[in-house]
Amino acid sequence: MSPDMLFALLSKALWQTLQMVVAAGLIGSLIGLPIGVFLATSGKGELFPAPVSNRIIGAIVNAARSTPFIILVVAIIPFTRLVTGTSIGTYAAIVPLTVATIPFVARLAEAAIREVDKGLIEAARAMGATPLQIVFKVLLAEAKPGLTLALTLTLVSLVGYSAMVGAVGGGGLGDLGIRYGYQRFMPDVMLAVVVVLIVVVQAIQSAGDALARRFDKRNRKT
């Protein structure tokens, strides 16, 4: 394959991957984060005690997370069609990616929020804070480094998931690697795809780490 053609294929695939990762990451986090907050604060004796809802939502999250992604993609085709009007293509692929991101973000956010020292919640309650004030001024503020790392992990996982949506014509780097690199026996394309993926993942991780470090004031030296 000529370098020009390879470049054209790669840049198109990279653009599709970025579209899918960013859109699914953004929408999935916007929905997943509040669910994570709910899971972390609705247990018995917590800020918004609702143990029954907590268990039900927890069970749904677990179910969604244990469904293999490729099966999820196919299973929610009717829903995808309802949202985007089609079940194939990059935009259509964003739907199952988002659906898979929501429970993923929810559990990671829950874990990050549960890491916050319970003493801080007690101190805020002793100041007369409302439960919502505690969520915004204490929990989310203190969990910021952990949440940043959780979102980084989410984006990296999405890069991997996006390789599977070739099955519904989603395109992207993974799809390029499978169709050209594997099915057409073009190792140079495969290699190029892998290199680009490594660079993308590395960039996401480094940016996330740097951001988390900036938010984290816990290990400052005097």
Added chain:
Amino acid sequence: MSIKVQTLPEAPYGAVSIPPEQPLSSPTSMVTFEAVTKRFGGADDKSQFTALDGIDLSVARGAITGIIGRSGAGKSTLIRLVNGLEKATSGRVVVDGVEVGGLSENGLRDLRRQVGMIFQHFNLLSSRTAFDNVALPLEIAGLDKQAIRAKVAPLIDLVGLGDKSDRYPAELSGGQKQRIGIARALATSPKLLLSDEATSALDPETTQSILALLKRINAELGLTVLLITHEMEVVKTIASDVAVIDRGKIVEAGRTFDVFTGAKHETTRSLLSAALGTNLPEWIRSNLKPQPSAGDRVLVRLIFFGATAFQPLTARLVTELGADVNILAGTIEEIAGEPYGSLVVAYPADPAVRERAERFYAATGLSTEVLGYVA
């Protein structure tokens, strides 16, 4: 502090009618506990744990009151009832005329803005600077930026950390963190400060400086302070009143000096002997006999306080007895600002000597305790 007796306010203008109900607000006490019981756990008796069992206590307005007890005695639960972080199972907790148990969530939040609290592990937000930590209660109360700035800066100066405003908690020492905790607790100008083992995570020197700060705040701002601790040292240094709690019950309470010098309950005594250094050295204790035999010496603990603390009684004792007196252990302390001394002496257990000694004690008002006999 009065126990089981709530001081009634004097009737105004010679009114003769007695109010039908005991008034909640009292001019002398900031907090009263009335028959307060707190149980944790399930509905059946077996899984239940009684943390507090019939607490009657009143915390004097404007004073520093200490509640001391071993871990698990119920003191943490007790202090959390005051700002409603825990709810009493039965009985009443009244804070400045308001019954805490009867408050709605909103009412409870209003109360908490009038009651500051400091913690053993400081509980500062790691993501906020010292300044922003002190600002937090004001943000919660809905003050604007300018009002917050005007309030926070003087508080940080008050606790002596004016130059550390922009530092994060991780950049501060334990003592500095607690100072910020104190500034934060004072931000909403509370009338009562609750201290939950505030010095237990600090070294002795830092503990003293934090206690001095609390004492100064109590004096300058007229703030009532209720503190819980397991360290007698803390109570001895700053509390004018003390209550000793053991297994969910108040076993002794009163003015600190009275409780310390006249400790009746075994828990008080054991907490005390550690703090006052009145434990006998091991080599003496192991040789102590309950009954004298010929030629033995008697061990007596002399306790000096009040008037006897300032007289040269030991020197006179030697002259009066006309026998050898040796000093085996001793300590001179200050309890709630009053001197207190304890001296363990030994002299011949000869009846004539002992009789002269008894006469001397009676004449001078020295308080004594016979510990035993040694060969």
